[in-house]
Amino acid sequence: EVQLVESGGGLVQPGGSLRLSCAASGFTFNTYYMSWVRQAPGKGLESVAKIKPDGSEKYYVDSVRGRFTISRDNSKNSLYLQMNSLSAEDTAVYYCAKEDYWRFDIWGRGTLVTVSS
Amino acid sequence: QSALTQPPSASGSPGQSVTISCTGTSNDVGGYNYVSWYQQHPGKAPKLMIYEVSKRPSGVPDRFSGSKSGNTASLTVSGLQAEDEADYYCSSKAGGSTTVVFGGGTKLTVL
Numbered sequence: 175e176v177q178l179v180e181s182g183g184g185l186v187q188p189g190g191s192l193r194l195s196c197a198a199s200g201f202t203f204n205t206y207y208m209s210w211v212r213q214a215p216g217k218g219l220e221s222v223a224k225i226k227p228d229g230s231e232k233y234y235v236d237s238v239r240g241r242f243t244i245s246r247d248n249s250k251n252s253l254y255l256q257m258n259s260l261s262a263e264d265t266a267v268y269y270c271a272k273e274d275y276w277r278f279d280i281w282g283r284g285t286l287v288t289v290s291s
Numbered sequence: 292q293s294a295l296t297q298p299p300s301a302s303g304s305p306g307q308s309v310t311i312s313c314t315g316t317s318n319d320v321g322g323y324n325y326v327s328w329y330q331q332h333p334g335k336a337p338k339l340m341i342y343e344v345s346k347r348p349s350g351v352p353d354r355f356s357g358s359k360s361g362n363t364a365s366l367t368v369s370g371l372q373a374e375d376e377a378d379y380y381c382s383s384k385a386g387g388s389t390t391v392v393f394g395g396g397t398k399l400t401v402l
Contacts, residue, residue: 209390211337219329219337219380221390233389269336276325276384276391279348281336 176200176280178270183285190260190289196253196270196282204228204248207273210255212266213284220266223255224273237263260289294392295320295381302400303371311397313364313381319392321362325384328357328366331396332377340379341366368399376401 182194194210209224223244224233232244243256253270265288272280296314303309313320313328320326326344329337339348341357344364354369364383368375381394 218396219382219393221382221393224390235390273391275343276323276382277327277339277342278329278337278382278391279339279342281338283336 178272178280178282180268180270180282180285183268183287185288185290186260187291188261188289191256191258192260192287194255194257194268194270194285194287196255198251198253198270198272201272201280203246203251208244208246208253209271209273209278210242210244210253211269211271211278211281212264212287213269214263214266217266222268225253257287260287262289265289294385295383295394297379297381297394297397299395300398300400302402303368304402305371305373307371308367308369309371309399310365310367311379311381311399313366313383313394315362315364315383315385315392317362318387319362319383319385320359320364320381322386323384324359326357326359326364327382327391328355328364329380329382330375330377331380337380371401373401375399 225244241259245254267284269284270282271278328341331337345357385392
């Protein structure tokens with residue numbers, strides 16, 4: 175079964191850090207771009223970071239560049255998102271998604287990140 | 292403000308057809324055939340319904356169809372059913388951006 179399972183969300187204070195993980199199964203992980211897509215409460219979707227299959231190139235939306243780092247470990251079929259200098263505007267459900275030619279065809283269930291004091 | 296513009300709401304009665312628009316620019320929707328549509332039920336992850344403007348993934352009913360004209364893409368849901376009530380988001384490849392851009396979403400209500 176093709177599956178993505180996120181973990182690592184939770185409550186963090188403004189200025190704090192958090193590391194999200196995503197475990198992939200059921201497909202050849204090391205041949206696909208992978209992305210993190212977030213959704214603030216009651217809002218729409220935003221693609222925040224993307225990584226090439228071999229991890230050699232990484233792309234970010236302007237609002238997180240310099241604060242977030244996407245990475246992957248193909249030996250563990252895992253995707254990560256290191257989030258630093260978090261602010262209230264980063265509060266959202268974070269989805270791990272398999273990306274194939276600018277479409278997200280597999281999504282995880284998401285993990286909630288809440289930035290609040 | 293989202294990169295792509297969608298109407299906030301749409302509605303139709305069971306059995307009817309409804310079309311949701313997604314307007315961008317020549318730098319995204321109009322410039323590439325990489326428009327996708329996602330369905331999202333409350334509390335659930337989005338689900339890919341249409342990709343590359345008009346293609347349906349395996350398992351998506353043929354009641355869902357997509358098209359594009361100029362800078363505007365459209366999703367049509369025919370033969371509306373109660374389970375089609377959900378939020379729908381469009382997305383597109385965007386020139387000058389390596390990440391995908393989304394529309395703000397449309398809440399579809401089945402009356």
